[in-house]
Amino acid sequence: MNLSEITNDLNDKQCQSVTFNNEKNALILAGAGSGKTRVLTHRIAYLITQKDIRIDAILAVTFTNKAATEMRERLSTLLRRPIQSMWMGTFHSLAHRLLRTHYEKSKLTSGFQILDAQDQFRIVKRLMKENSIDESKFPIKKVQWFINNQKNEDIRAQDIDPDYNYFIKKNLEVFELYEAYCQENDLIDFAELLIRSYELLKNNTDLLNHYQARFEHILVDEFQDTNTVQYKWIKLLFNGHNKIFCVGDDDQSIYGWRGAKIENITKLCTDFTPIETIRLKQNYRSTGNILNASNALITHNVNRMGKSLWTDAGNGELIDVYEARTETDEANYVISNIQKLITNGASPSDCSILYRFNAQSRIFEEALIKYNIPYIIYGGLKFFEYTEIKDALSYLRLIENSADNVAFERVVNFPTRGIGNVTVKKIRTFAQDNHTSLFQAAIQISSILPTRAANALSSFINLIKQITDDTKHLNLSEKVTNLLNTSGLIMHYSNDKIGSKKENLKKLITITKQYNHEQDNKMSEVMGFISLTSLDSSGNTNASINQNVQLMTIHSAKGLEFPCVFLVGMEEDLFPSRQSKNEPHLTDEERRLCYVGMTRAMKKLSLSYAIKRFLYGQSLYAYPSRFLNEIPSKYLNKIKAKFGATIQNYNDDNTFNKNITPKSDDQISIGALVKHAKFGLGTVLNFEGQGDSTRVQIKFKQVGTKWLINSYANLEFI
DNA sequence: CTCACCCCCGTTTTT
DNA sequence: CGGGGGTGAG
Numbered sequence: 095m096n097l098s099e100i101t102n103d104l105n106d107k108q109c110q111s112v113t114f115n116n117e118k119n120a121l122i123l124a125g126a127g128s129g130k131t132r133v134l135t136h137r138i139a140y141l142i143t144q145k146d147i148r149i150d151a152i153l154a155v156t157f158t159n160k161a162a163t164e165m166r167e168r169l170s171t172l173l174r175r176p177i178q179s180m181w182m183g184t185f186h187s188l189a190h191r192l193l194r195t196h197y198e199k200s201k202l203t204s205g206f207q208i209l210d211a212q213d214q215f216r217i218v219k220r221l222m223k224e225n226s227i228d229e230s231k232f233p234i235k236k237v238q239w240f241i242n243n244q245k246n247e248d249i250r251a252q253d254i255d256p257d258y259n260y261f262i263k264k265n266l267e268v269f270e271l272y273e274a275y276c277q278e279n280d281l282i283d284f285a286e287l288l289i290r291s292y293e294l295l296k297n298n299t300d301l302l303n304h305y306q307a308r309f310e311h312i313l314v315d316e317f318q319d320t321n322t323v324q325y326k327w328i329k330l331l332f333n334g335h336n337k338i339f340c341v342g343d344d345d346q347s348i349y350g351w352r353g354a355k356i357e358n359i360t361k362l363c364t365d366f367t368p369i370e371t372i373r374l375k376q377n378y379r380s381t382g383n384i385l386n387a388s389n390a391l392i393t394h395n396v397n398r399m400g401k402s403l404w405t406d407a408g409n410g411e412l413i414d415v416y417e418a419r420t421e422t423d424e425a426n427y428v429i430s431n432i433q434k435l436i437t438n439g440a441s442p443s444d445c446s447i448l449y450r451f452n453a454q455s456r457i458f459e460e461a462l463i464k465y466n467i468p469y470i471i472y473g474g475l476k477f478f479e480y481t482e483i484k485d486a487l488s489y490l491r492l493i494e495n496s497a498d499n500v501a502f503e504r505v506v507n508f509p510t511r512g513i514g515n516v517t518v519k520k521i522r523t524f525a526q527d528n529h530t531s532l533f534q535a536a537i538q539i540s541s542i543l544p545t546r547a548a549n550a551l552s553s554f555i556n557l558i559k560q561i562t563d564d565t566k567h568l569n570l571s572e573k574v575t576n577l578l579n580t581s582g583l584i585m586h587y588s589n590d591k592i593g594s595k596k597e598n599l600k601k602l603i604t605i606t607k608q609y610n611h612e613q614d615n616k617m618s619e620v621m622g623f624i625s626l627t628s629l630d631s632s633g634n635t636n637a638s639i640n641q642n643v644q645l646m647t648i649h650s651a652k653g654l655e656f657p658c659v660f661l662v663g664m665e666e667d668l669f670p671s672r673q674s675k676n677e678p679h680l681t682d683e684e685r686r687l688c689y690v691g692m693t694r695a696m697k698k699l700s701l702s703y704a705i706k707r708f709l710y711g712q713s714l715y716a717y718p719s720r721f722l723n724e725i726p727s728k729y730l731n732k733i734k735a736k737f738g739a740t741i742q743n744y745n746d747d748n749t750f751n752k753n754i755t756p757k758s759d760d761q762i763s764i765g766a767l768v769k770h771a772k773f774g775l776g777t778v779l780n781f782e783g784q785g786d787s788t789r790v791q792i793k794f795k796q797v798g799t800k801w802l803i804n805s806y807a808n809l810e811f812i
Numbered sequence: 813c814t815c816a817c818c819c820c821c822g823t824t825t826t827t
Numbered sequence: 828c829g830g831g832g833g834t835g836a837g
Contacts, residue, residue: 156826157826157827158826158827159826159827160826161826184826184827185827186826186827187827208827210827211825211827284827285827287827288827316826319826348824349824349825349826351823351824351825352824352825352826450823450824451822451823451824452823452824453822453823473825507813510813510814512813514813515813628827629827630827631827647823647824647825648824649823649824649825649826650824650825650826652826653826668823671823671824672823673823674823683824684824687824708828709822709828710821710822710828710829711828711829712828
């Protein structure tokens, strides 16, 4: 492969980054839409084909599985060969790989399990209960947060001073209990994956030397999102001979609340010398107005590394800013505009609605249903986090490893089989006293239980033994199929009214069929699959967006782009959120979030806010977001809902915006009052077409909103 | 053990 | 407002 194939369609700066001098480290400050993934993949291709770097000598780190998969695919296409063996993945999956390979040196057994946030929560909760720590004074979520935060900062329980204050003392108490429990049960949570693999390298010089020598090139994506341990991990692997190539954008750091350290990106410049910084400032995504408005907004932040994006794409349309009366008005505005875009030929999937937090989606969902526009809402639970899926996986885990106590706890009485809390407590105590697993304890304790409990318990034990024996020689998907039936899970979920749970279990079987196990990683097929479900909980086989309007939080929109973006809820106390507004560094992060949201848009951007919003069971008045004032008016097209100057006069039935859709016919006009023989009185919301085929959308007082053909409807215009 | 009711609380969540 | 979890009766 020759150089031109790699640099062909790159601009000067991208090309400079890709073919960067092999003898230095690099920090690529890549603005939104400047082609950062492309630079990263082409850089790797360049190293392999032009510098004869072996695939094994490259370590590439991303933050999401999606990004890793995408990069792997792109690179494989570019090189025209598979790159399976390459160390390319998320921090967590790479850390996991290290721990699996060197589990003895990490004080683990080969069967250690990954604990997800839910499992972690359950354990913390139980430990607090058992040790009478008052949940009302120390909410479980907060304690869990405390523990993870410490670990993300590379702080172990023994590093904390118990006498610092009462709060620390109590949190530390749980922290220690939790750590002991995890060590005892071979459990690793997400933060532990990172800190433990970091300690593994730190405490084993020979290992460290090996990996330092092996990884001649280390490439990191989204560097602004690294936390303290991740930074230290990278720094540890750097020995001065190998080269670091980092891509990031300080303006898009939106995970500070989770431990990400935006300053890592500046620390990089002093810790990894010699280093050169290259700025990618040409944006290939958005129109001039969108980009300039975003640039103007972000200049209100302090301590930026500084970079102003430009485009040669022309100004495009102005950004609409809509002042709605209420959240309903806002939703109607947004959805009617989407309707209009679709009528003009856009696909629903070209449109996205972005909001600050998930609860805001509902009102838009209702409006989309009303307009009969297909949509998809991202967020909430991931596939492998559904209860029914976790139940099934717990059976799988228990069958693979009878010592898996977390799995045992979950399914011992599910589906219910008469094993109550009392019995489970006895099993726990027995297991603890005899240093054995819950499953072994259950076997041994049977004889000293009341008959009913003993019978119930032995039927469970037999069930597990039976599935284990029956499926011993079966492959993964056959195992899962068998266990779903034998355990009674399928039966149990057959009663599910909506039926989606049973569907999900079937989908699980499909996913297990598609799972292709890599032999090289020392795990059994089942173990490999279980690890995958923890590390990539999306369960996406081939997530197709189809023809749906996309609704999601701004956080989950990072890295995506859409022709049309509706950024909603632009109100003080909502965005920026109430808890951020008085803390400058938090407000800055909110502003970056707003910047991320705006720069998702390619052609059309609409910002909106409601003067009055119904939230948490009460109506509140709000001011427009400060961010709106930080965007110069010249980029904006300000629109207000008319119909009377005061809110009291406002009639929800007339929500529709005369001023926004200024079309009218001789006869029909938006907002007009009509009467229908059957449906009664209503208001015209919208209409399309001409003459006899004109379709009119009417919101009727009694029967809701309908589209009617004007020539058949016999409407009486009042 | 299970169901029903009541009370509480309410950002963002790549792993 | 509404979902989740905790509690107490059957």
